[in-house]
Amino acid sequence: MIYSDEWKDFEVIATGNGEKLERWGNLKLLRPDPQVIWKPIKPLRSYEGINAIYARHSTGGGVWEYKKGVPDEFYVGWRNLKFKLKLMGFKHTGLFPEQAVNWARMIDLIHNANRPISVLNLFGYTGAATVACLSAGASVCHVDSAKAMVERCGENVKLSGLEKASVRYIIDDCFKFCARELKRGRRYDAIILDPPSFGRGPNGEKWKIEEGISDLVDLIAKLLSDKPLFVCLNSYTTGLQPTVMKNILQLALPSSAVIDADEIGLPTLEGLVLPQGCTAFATFKN
Numbered sequence: 001m002i003y004s005d006e007w008k009d010f011e012v013i014a015t016g017n018g019e020k021l022e023r024w025g026n027l028k029l030l031r032p033d034p035q036v037i038w039k040p041i042k043p044l045r046s047y048e049g050i051n052a053i054y055a056r057h058s059t060g061g062g063v064w065e066y067k068k069g070v071p072d073e074f075y076v077g078w079r080n081l082k083f084k085l086k087l088m089g090f091k092h093t094g095l096f097p098e099q100a101v102n103w104a105r106m107i108d109l110i111h112n113a114n115r116p117i118s119v120l121n122l123f124g125y126t127g128a129a130t131v132a133c134l135s136a137g138a139s140v141c142h143v144d145s146a147k148a149m150v151e152r153c154g155e156n157v158k159l160s161g162l163e164k165a166s167v168r169y170i171i172d173d174c175f176k177f178c179a180r181e182l183k184r185g186r187r188y189d190a191i192i193l194d195p196p197s198f199g200r201g202p203n204g205e206k207w208k209i210e211e212g213i214s215d216l217v218d219l220i221a222k223l224l225s226d227k228p229l230f231v232c233l234n235s236y237t238t239g240l241q242p243t244v245m246k247n248i249l250q251l252a253l254p255s256s257a258v259i260d261a262d263e264i265g266l267p268t269l270e271g272l273v274l275p276q277g278c279t280a281f282a283t284f285k286n
Contacts, residue, residue, distance in 0.1 A: 001263045001273050004100035009076035012268040014047065016040020020274060024085065024093060025076050027051045031091045032062070034238065035275050054091040062091065075159070078103070081131050082159040084152065094126045094152060098266050098276040099194075102232055103132035105281065106190070109230050110136035113189075117229055120181075120188040122174040122220070123195045127153025129232075130167065131160050138190070139166035145202045147171050171202060175212065178219045187225040190232075193217070197237040209237050214248050221252040228284045231257070234264075236277040245280035257282040 013021045013028070020033045021044045030044055030053040045053075051070050056062040064087045073086045078100055085093045110117050110133060117138040121130045124142040126149050133140050134157060144150050150169050157167060170177060174195075193216065197209050217233065224231070231253060233245050242261035249259050261280035265273040 001265050001275070002101050002279070003098065003265045003267055003273060004104065005267065006100060006104065007078060007097060009078065010097045012266050012274055014040060014042075014044055014270060015268055015272065015274060016044060019044055020268075021047055021050070025074055027070060027074060029087075029093070030054065032056055033274065041270060052087060061089075079135075080160070081128075081135060081156075083126070083128060083131070083156050084159060095128055096125075096276070098264050099128060099234070101264060102234070102279060102281070103129060106192075106230065106232065107132055107136040109283065110138045110190075113229055115227075117189045118187075118225070119190045119192065120178075120220070120223065121192045121194075122178070122216075123193065124153060125149050125194065127156050129192050129194065131156050131162065133190070133192075134162045134165040134167060135160065141168045141170060141188070143170040143172055143174055143177050145171065145173055147202075173202060175216055175219065178216070178223060182219065182222055186223065188223055189225045189227065190229045191220050191223065192232045193220065194232075194234045209235065209240070214252075217248050217252045221254075224254075227286050228254075228256075230284070231282040233280045234277060235279075240278065242278040242280060245278055249280050249282050253282055254284070256285045258285065 009025050011023050015036045016039050018036050021030050028050045051068045053065045054062055055065050073084055083095050119133045119138045119140045121142045124130055124144045130140045130142045142153050150171050195209050235245055246259050246261035259282045263275050264277055264279045265275050267273055
């Protein structure tokens with residue numbers, strides 16, 4: 001299990017009975033988490049100062065229930081970076097804080113490369129990894145099928161003072177975009193894949209990670225430059241173990257790839273580590 005211990009604006013306060021109580025800046029949010037099958041040390045709703053609770057419907061989905069004043073938008077910082085968040089559908093805020101362990105690794109690799117690095121960020125969401133790579137001096141192509149998420153990435157880039165950095169924003173189906181990039185002869189030194197378990201492209205294209213990820217990794221392997229720096233593959237899908245992700249990278253990437261894979265998580269104030277998926281990370285012998 002790997003996790004970041006650098007957060008100051010985020011922490012997991014307590015967990016139990018399928019929920020986690022988190023602090024995001026000055027806000028306390030209670031959200032579901034399917035991994036939390038243990039009992040809480042004390043009832044989570046007994047904690048003081050909870051601002052909002054995401055309540056699931058018995059028929060599926062859910063809704064945020066506001067207990068105290070929650071602004072339409074709020075902000076958190078990590079290192080020198082800043083992100084705009086909001087309470088969104090399906091319990092999300094617009095940021096996956098467990099990914100900070102990968103942001104730190106990407107920043108170090110880009111800094112230490114001592115050459116211009118081009119990054120392709122697929123399923124880029126609101127752009128935290130894009131912002132991290134830009135802050136290290138890389139150029140980034142940010143791709144997501146949701147226009148609102150790509151726009152939020154642009155806002156996060158500006159919030160972190162990186163509006164002059166080299167970034168392309170693309171609203172497209174990731175698989176179709178990569179196929180076109182290959183035909184155009186574009187190549188990238190680093191590629192990030194952060195796919196959802198399920199999803200749809202801008203034109204209704206269906207995505208299911210178990211069915212599509214192997215073909216997509218085969219495709220992105222052809223988009224790597226002659227001197228690749230890294231490939232990062234994330235999965236939040238329960239049942240897809242780190243070794244599965246490692247095997248997919250190992251079969252597709254050049255023999256120069258050095259691949260490690262592990263669970264990724266969040267430490268809690270109770271002294272636990274809460275699993276949040278897995279990461280397979282490839283670096284290259286150049």
